[in-house]
Amino acid sequence: MNDQIPASFATITDAVIDEAAIRRAVESPASGAVVVFSGVVRNHDAGNEVWSLEYQAHPEAEALLAQCCAEVAAETGLAIAAAHRVGLLQIGDVALSAAVSAAHRREAFEACELLVERIKQTVPIWKRQQLAGGATEWVGL
Template identity: 45%
Template sequence: MASEDVIRLIGVRETPLSVDEVFNAVGDPGAGGTTVFVGTVRDTDHARAVRRLSYSAHPTVERELRAVMEKVVADYPVKAIAAVHRIGELEIGDLAVVVAASCPHRGEAFEACRRLIDDLKAQVPIWKHQLFEDGGDEWVGAC
């Protein structure tokens, strides 16, 4: 199966994310296991209270995300894969990222989904700017 048939949803957007959209995108009759990971904005980071944060992305972000997804598809027996990431201003509790993978078996689905989120965070040019309650701020992922 070609990667374009397996990569069912890819996006970087300023609008709120939907777990249902991502889960529904990876539905496949050959999948015995589907794993979904949801990353949310938390209220603390390294024991500092977070007020809010924002995400920004390089113009090549979707191309880089697709490359990460294609590598996961090449390395695992993925039936379907999806990933969406939010950019812009986010509040505590907002969904920041939702990824999913469906595979013939649950173990493969867990491994593929974990690889997808780990590689997304390590390789895709998305940067987080955290604003803390104490007035400080921090960039995460910026070079």
């Protein structure tokens, strides 16, 4: 781990996530591995057919996402970036993009998993699933 805190980037947006920009935010000549995670809207959940998702974020969610990314960067010594989308998303849309760069693949994979789990546990973003037949349900409340 470096003595300096590595770079981190975080944003919450209602626009399509630029996954290439998330990757570029962590790349460096010293990196032998860049791990990028894309959380994608799927067409099912718990045996139910899902038609779409609507994500809503607490007003402080972006600050908490930035804090989460900065903490993981400080803990791992690695460059970290993440973007979470809000609003109405369709099947196949990217809801979360996270990236980590490291000298070696193992540490990049481990840090990316830590980052994604930390985001899911600490950042107040909720989703409402539009199910087949018109029913809706909130997830993560």
